[in-house]
Amino acid sequence: MRKIKEFIIEKLIFFCGLASIFFVILIFLFLLKEGLSLLTIVGPFEFLAGKSWYPISEPPQLGILPLILGSLFVTIGAAIISVPIGIACAVYIAEIAPAKIKEVLKAGIELLAAIPSVVLGFIGMMTLVPWVKNLFDIPTGLTAFSGSIMLAFMAMPTIVSIAEDALYSVPKSYKEGALALGATHWQTIYRVILPAASSGIVAAVMLGIGRVIGETMAVMMITGNAAAIPKSILQPVRTLTATIAAEMGETVVGSEHYFALFAIGIVLFVISFAINVTSDFFLHKDQRV
């Protein structure tokens, strides 16, 4: 009797495990089926490097270069802001902060991660966007720059918590060894602890960036959504994600536009997959040492 119970539970867990992989494969296949249909209408090069996105003109122009650049501008901007601050914050939490402040900060970071993106987008729209408009004296504050700042807030919790884990798991003996040689606290941090945690920190950055690229709601609300090739970070842009979210509701199922949106989905999927694989590579490199 006990054996049968054991057997059933084991199989049940096995199927649950399989199911998650199965669903991923199903989603991917659906994405491929719908997205690749586009190739019968426009070529892959024309699609990826095409400079205009006018999906409802006649005939539709389905070039996503402006959208890719939009995502790129916002992502790079967010990375420039969030990576240094995030790493510094992780170093402070892991190495410098007294126990009490550490707890408060960690809770704060978790809270930041818990804010729904639509709320962040809303706050950004009300505060950040007018501020950017006035600061640079530009016609609209709905720019890639505003999006970058807002997304930096969203990438920060990921970067801080994973980088902090990486720093924390550096063996204490390295730190002791450095201090015993007469290194100061800061020398110990930047000469021993940071290099020893570097692969974990790279993984943290990659996952943070992955979060930024996939983010939709906040960017849709504050980047202005102009599907034109941006010349500076102070212009409105439209990201890949925002395009899908904004246009999927108004497209006819089976139309060229519809297939194009799925193809954008494939592009996003490939990008985040690449980022996850890279960060995974760095995380496991850490374990090999």
Next chain:
Amino acid sequence: MAKIEIKNLDLWYGDFQALKNINLALEEKRIIAVIGPSGCGKSTLLRVFNRMNDLVEGIKIKGQFVIDGENILDQRTNLVTLRKKVGMVFQRPNPFPLSIYDNLVFGLKVHGIKRDLDPFVEKSLKAVFLWDELKDRLNRSAFSLTLEQRQRLCIARLIAVKPDILLMDEPCSALDPQSTTGIEDLMRELKKNFTIIIVTHNMQQAARVSDETGFMLLGELVEFNKTEVIFTKPQDSRTEGYITGRYG
């Protein structure tokens, strides 16, 4: 005057008194062993020499601890200078995850010596008899070395910054008997230039390498004398009980 003089040293971790009224005077250029069962406070005592205990929260130290005429327990003590002078070797070899070369120059760089480092590297590797083995692969990771080589590298890394005193906290407990012999020979060699204080719970090791031995029990320094006296005619019955293996 003695190189190191410890007077009425008490140490607490919170409410727990780990060292009780330690008094000790040590001469330079010898090997001093501190033995005793686990938890007797020998590692704690060793970590007062370079103030590594400062990392522990809730620690309180009283008394005098004078090295070369300076009380290192003074608040004004410069820890960087102190630790340059008093180097420490740990229980498990702990080279940094860097190349052999970078491990060796780490201390120098930290102390502001940034140029012409090669002679230092050669000299300190020669001092631990690793030069011939490693001179052609200085850029390899320190993790490519055997445990014994790593421990030697850690000692070489200290020697590069020219300390006076070497603290060794169970330096052979992670090594096999053959490597242990190697490290012990090295210690005898290093005695010519350094004062070495070794903590060990391997009594035979203390008997083999040290000139003087102190026996600690429950935070007290029970007895301190020439090594042969401690191991042949201990004055205190507790010491006798420990070295004859009645407890510990």
